[in-house]
Amino acid sequence: DGGITQSPKYLFRxxxxxxxxxxxxxxxxxxxxxxxxDPGQGLRLIYYSQIVNDFQKGDIAEGYSVSRxxxxxxxxxxxxxxxNPTAFYLCASRTAGxxxxxFGPGTRLTVT
Amino acid sequence: xxxxEQSPQSLIILEGKNCTLxxxxxxxxxxxxxxxxxxxxxxxxxxxIMTFSENTKxxxxxxxxxxxxxxxxxxxxxxxxxxxxxxxxxxxSGGSQGNLIFGKGTKLSxxx
Numbered sequence: 001d002g003g004i005t006q007s008p009k010y011l012f013r014x015x016x017x018x019x020x021x022x023x024x025x026x027x028x029x030x031x032x033x034x035x036x037x038d039p040g041q042g043l044r045l046i047y048y049s050q051i052v053n054d055f056q057k058g059d060i061a062e063g064y065s066v067s068r069x070x071x072x073x074x075x076x077x078x079x080x081x082x083x084n085p086t087a088f089y090l091c092a093s094r095t096a097g098x099x100x101x102x103f104g105p106g107t108r109l110t111v112t
Numbered sequence: 113x114x115x116x117e118q119s120p121q122s123l124i125i126l127e128g129k130n131c132t133l134x135x136x137x138x139x140x141x142x143x144x145x146x147x148x149x150x151x152x153x154x155x156x157x158x159x160x161i162m163t164f165s166e167n168t169k170x171x172x173x174x175x176x177x178x179x180x181x182x183x184x185x186x187x188x189x190x191x192x193x194x195x196x197x198x199x200x201x202x203x204x205s206g207g208s209q210g211n212l213i214f215g216k217g218t219k220l221s222x223x224x
Contacts, residue, residue: 090156
């Protein structure tokens with residue numbers, strides 16, 4: 001898990017509520033990423049940020065929002081517009097050079 | 113379309129035995145290929161990363177091979193241990209934007 005922390009590990013919410021997942025890194029990495037993992041599927045990119053105050057949509061950004069006000073932090077908000085929010089969410093940060101990504105421990109979100 | 117296909121989907125072996133996991137990709141242009149190990153409910157951890165010019169790379173009992181001509185990679189695990197039980201994910205970096213393309217993983221179960 002390296003120097004990336006995600007909290008909480010488990011999160012439960014009622015349908016219709018927005019929820020924010022935390023991701024913090026102390027690796028001094030410029031780039032940070034959010035992925036979603038569903039059973040039997042590969043990781044899918046939600047949003048990524050290569051520098052503070054800038055971020056880009058990934059493959060499945062609808063229903064999600066992010067901010068990058070500080071280099072160390074990249075919170076993800078799952079909005080009520082996300083139709084199937086229950087999933088395992090992984091945050092990652094990247095070194096320069098070989099494009100090596102380091103992953104956090106993940107947050108399992110359950111929406112009922 | 114850039115894709116990463118892994119086989120088998122799941123595998124059960126006895127402790128002490130060897131096994132080989134396969135990864136085929138159609139990503140172009142190709143930058144590098146890495147294998148991650150993901151324990152249940154945890155974030156992926158990097159095992160190896162290989163660039164175009166590398167054919168083999170080892171990390172303890174894990175040995176990855178890469179054939180850039182046939183666009184195939186394998187991960188060989190020697191003398192398996194119970195702690196090797198996990199999902200193994202093949203990830204290719206490349207494509208027009210240099211993004212990571214994830215395979216769906218092979219779930220390995222090592223039985224005593």
